[in-house]
Amino acid sequence: MRVTLRVRRYNPEVARDPWWQDFDLESDPRARVLDLLHQAKWYHDGTLTLRRSCAHAVCGSDTMMINGHNRLACKVLVEDVAPVIVCEPIRGLPVIKDLIVDMEPFFRSLESVKSWLINEEPPPNSERLQSPEERERFDEGTKCILCAACTTSCPIFWANDEYVGPAAIVNAHRFTFDSRDRGAAERLEVLADRTGVFKCRTTFNCTSVCPRDIPVTELIQEMKRAITFGKI
DSSP, X not given: OEEEEEEEEOOTTTOSSOEEEEEEEEOOTTSBHHHHHHHHHHXXXXXXXXXXXXXXXXXXXXXXXXXXXXXXXXXXBHHXXXXXXXXXXXXXXXXXXXXXXXXXXXXXXXXXTTOSOOOOSOOOSSOOOOOHHHHHTXXXXXXXXOOOTTGGGOHHHHHOTTSOOHHHHHHHHHHXXXXXXXXXXXXXXXXXXXXXXXXXXXXXXXXXXXXXXXXXXXXXXXXXXXXXHTOX
16 A cells, blocks of 8 residues: 655754655555654665664654654554554654654653662562562553653643653552552652642543553552552
8 A cells, every 4th residue: 555654854963943754655554654664764765763672562662643642653553544644753852853852851750759669678588479469559550661652642741841740650650559669658759749640630641642551540540649648
């Protein structure tokens, strides 16, 4: 099938403002948008720049806006978005070149909420055990691949880059509700601040774009309740 791949280009060394470039391509309907981008770069314009790694919806590095929605280019089939496929960089983060954005602000937010296991108790002789029910309590958060699709679809994040964003809250949830963790109070203090969970206006954009079907909005609400009632 014939498709038009329209890419929002940006290269500060070439032009101050972004521009659009169209590629008229032949594609297998079952190919992925990432395959089309490779075709455009490898056979038509080698200056086209994008970020990708595993190409199997695991690393999350090829997140971009495809026809107006945040998606993984390696997961979207051409037949589902053809005949005109518009690719743009995700919003809310500085664009470095073409489809590549600066992810540093996103990772700083993750660091600010201490998204790692905190436990300074002496380790036992064997593993730190927990029941299946305790494990299930934070299961959804473990599915996050840090693709930033949720955070960069959030209108609050677009308007206020100090807001930690949905991905940071999901990862804070993952450790806060882990029975082995002892850092819940530290995280809740950070998330109760003016840049934390109460900035969320429950628009559900984050949930609708998550490539791993994580109920992001639900986890954010659980964090709000934990702060409000002081109970994990």
